[in-house]
Amino acid sequence: MPEKKNSSNIGSVTKALNLVDLVMAGPKEGLTLSEIAREMKSSKSATHATLRTLVDHNYLRMSEPGPRYLPGMALIRLGDLASARDPIASLSRSIMNELSKKTGLTVRIARNYDGYPVFIERIDGPGVVRFFTPLGIRELPHVSSAGKAILAELSDERIREIVEESGLEARTPKSITTLPKLMADIRKIRVRGYAVDDEEDAQGVVCIGAAFYDHFGQCAGGISATGLKSELPTEEIAKLGIKILKHAEAITKKLGGKVKVRG
Amino acid sequence: MPEKKNSSNIGSVTKALNLVDLVMAGPKEGLTLSEIAREMKSSKSATHATLRTLVDHNYLRMSEPGPRYLPGMALIRLGDLASARDPIASLSRSIMNELSKKTGLTVRIARNYDGYPVFIERIDGPGVVRFFTPLGIRELPHVSSAGKAILAELSDERIREIVEESGLEARTPKSITTLPKLMADIRKIRVRGYAVDDEEDAQGVVCIGAAFYDHFGQCAGGISATGLKSELPTEEIAKLGIKILKHAEAITKKLGGKVKVRG
């Protein structure tokens, strides 16, 4: 996804990075040079040069027998390093582990990117169910508990701005799709301290999240726990909310922030 | 690290990718444009264009107040996706989790890259100790248990080749530094099925690993568990070795490979 079409970017670099995305979105067996060249609307020779450069840097690699291009190990290296360098991700890991172990749920944390959640770390629960939850993407705030927990920390005006920017897409019949309903939910979140996503993003999936704060007192992001609706009856949710709030406060402390007092 | 200096690569792309590495290796606060331009031996304007391109694609981002460049969220996105797309990493995760939970140790898996280990996934133990173990890097095979477990699956000739290529660097006084000693250890590994690294990579750190196989019967990689020497007395190691061997066999089965029978 070409996030912004700013001009005066370096063309060959843009092309190379788009090419990485193309391979990442491609099939498991990989893509051939010709397929990539076609998709990129570029000549085979030019594409070949770009591919070789990416392979030399291990961003891509060739599949073993067939000459197909696959994601390379540099991506894993950079992802791991970026995660280790991120103070929020690295400081939160032990707390996430603890929460996941206690609850048996999938735990994630999101950074606050101008009001939008970007999940940067995930710890899968022990169960067989695995949730498809990509990291490193700016997501819609109204369909995840971490996103709503972050929203609740913004001014009402900023929330309105974000809604106008991105809309309120319905992912399920239970998704919040109007501003008044969203604001009502936000108000609830502000008093009790945690947010609930009750099948608003995916059918049968519930998640509960709370915000944490940096040393400026700003909302740095949110932590959430995700599970199946069948595992999480309504009466459990309140108890779990308190538990997650406590863990969010632990992250706040690690970040050197002040824990918010709730009225 | 410019892995290979192959000519006829696209210069601007090479420059951009080296620039990413530079920022990744830089300080936590990030690097300024001028610092980067100096380091890259390039003009500020050219460096600026490259940086803008990388920022637009979220490979890099600007630090909040100061104009400094930091790793961007695309790296986390790509790393997570690459890991999810890797059949070995994704199929092994539940088994790694189980092993880590049972033993309380840090569990890692490495891919077999032409005889060299490349760790692609890590699950930290619950303890406070965290090991510095980067992923996605081709490592020396003789100083890790997973590396030695992979070596043991190669022909003696190939082992000799690898040793000539990369040498036997001493990381600690206990590191194996001569070919005869390495071969003696390899023979032990071949009979008992698991490899032991007894403070050969880092003082006070022990790890135990075993190989797993793909559907061609080839060694696809190795799994290992790492802990402090103080937590792992010698009499525990044999028991743990068997346990890890069992988990390696479970991975083999998931990959559709045949479990090796040991004489």
Place this chain on the structure above:
DNA sequence: GAACGCTGTTCGGCAATACCGAACGGAACC
């Protein structure tokens, strides 16, 4: 077996384009 289609790869020539240096605008510091 030879022709065909498809791969991936290499090479020369042209033109686009990424480089450089200089100049500008802003912030911080003395």
Place this chain on the structure above:
DNA sequence: GGTTCCGTTCGGTATTGCCGAACAGCGTTC
């Protein structure tokens, strides 16, 4: 105010990455 960093912008130059054609290696098909 002066000075010295910073980041940013702009045009001219020539470097360089693009294209198309030609070649080589497989599989299939006739």
